[in-house]
Amino acid sequence: MAVIEIRGLKKSYRIYQKREGLWASFTGLFNREYRDVHAVRGIDLDVEAGEFVAFLGPNGAGKTTTLKLLSGVISPTAGEARVMGFVPWERTNEYRRRFALVMGQKNQLWWDLPAAESFRLHQQIYRIEPAEFDRTLNELTDLLDVGRLLNQPVRELSLGERMKMELIAALLHSPEVLFLDEPTIGLDVIAQHNIQKFLKHYQEVRKITILLTSHYMKDVAALCKRVVIIAKGQIMYDGSLAGVVDSFSTHKxxxxxxxxxxxxxxxxxxxxLIEAVAPKVKIRVERTDISRVLSSVLTDYAVEDVSVEDPPLEEVIAALFVESSERAEDNQREVVKA
Structure with a gap:
């Protein structure tokens, strides 16, 4: 059963174009120029209960806008969406108690107060029973190993520690759907790994539905089996993570x-030639030529060791972003011509 259902979802903005100069600023008071920005261009998407889905795309692709629509922060220009049967932008209390949104660049905790105080506020907002609150808080702080930091002002915590506290705040009311927008942005390798480990464990145990945006492919590889790629506000790929490499990498x-x-x-x-440091060499070879090249190399040279690998996921995704953006621009031009 689909927990998230999206049909023809669109979001456009009108942005004021301010011109340079004093006179231009003055005339702009009476005659303003605007341009339309189409952040989301009619996407269709279903996410089943318990799925952990990566929602990927280049900057400006429409990822964060889609998450804001699904969480009811903003309303669409057109289209429909339902999450757990609720229309997000109706902002009913029943819906708001059943999902959570974590944005890596936004804080929901009081900066000058200990995280424990913000957690108590969340308890009152979501009307969590004291016994359930204590049990959930103890479980989350143990899993994230931050119990000793609860009474320390948030401004004194490291970036990784603050993100752990943000996740606790989002999960205190035990949401059924979790939207994660760049949760590991700016974190070091160790902090990223800790967040990944926690999210993987929590999702496997609680079976909640998670939609994740991230520019770190290690997040995606560690957590998600399904990948949705969006470019220019349109979905360009929806399938398995392994399928991205198989379908879009042209070489090994x-x-x-x-x-x-x-x-x-x-x-x-x-x-x-990618790298040549004696006695090792790395060569980028077309997939269709790999058998022939291997045969020739092993016949012509004395080789001690050989390996054939897919290109790094980051490289494949980056190339796919470029291809998807170009395809989306072509589609837009066709629509305009029509």
Whole structure:
């Protein structure tokens, strides 16, 4: 059963175009120029109960706007959406008690107060029973190992510690749906790993539905099996994470280690040289040529070790972002011509 249902969802903004200069500013008081920004351009999407879905795209693709629509922060220009049967922008209390939104660049905790005080406020807002509140808070603080920090002012916490507190605040009322917008942005590798580990464990135990946006592909690889890619406000891919590499990478990376500690000088005939540090070489080879190239290399040279790998996920996703943006622009031009 789909927990999130989206049909033809659109969101556009009118933005005032301010011109430079004193006279332009003065005339702008009487004759303003605007331009339309189409942040979301009619997307359709279903997310099943218990799924952990990555919602990816380049900056300005419409990811955060979509999450704001689904959380009821803003209303759409057109289209429909239901989350757990609720229309988000109707902002009913019943709906607001059943979902949570965490934005990596926004704080929901009081800056100068200990996190424990903000948690008590959340208890009152969501009307959480004292016994349930204490049990949930103890569980979350133990999982995230922040019990010793509860009475420390939020402004004195590190970025990673603050994000842990933000997650606790979002999960205190045990939401059924969680929207995560860049939860690991700006965090170091250790903090990212800790957040990933917690989210993976929590989602597996609670079976909640999570929609995640992130520019860190390690987040996606560690947490999500399904990937939705959006560009220019339109969904360009919806499928498995493995399918992204299989469908959109045009090459593989061939790593060779030569027996004589010397690198041959004519390897560029097989593909693009990525790295050549004797006795190892990495070559980017077209997928369709990999069998032929391997056969030729093993016949012509003394090779001690060989490996064939898919390109890094970050590289494939970046190329897909570019392709998706270009395809979306072509679609827009076709619509305009029509």
């Amino acid at each position: 990376v061939l790593t060779l280690q030569f027996a004589d500690d010397r690198v041959p000088t004519d390897l560029s005939r097989f593909g693009e």
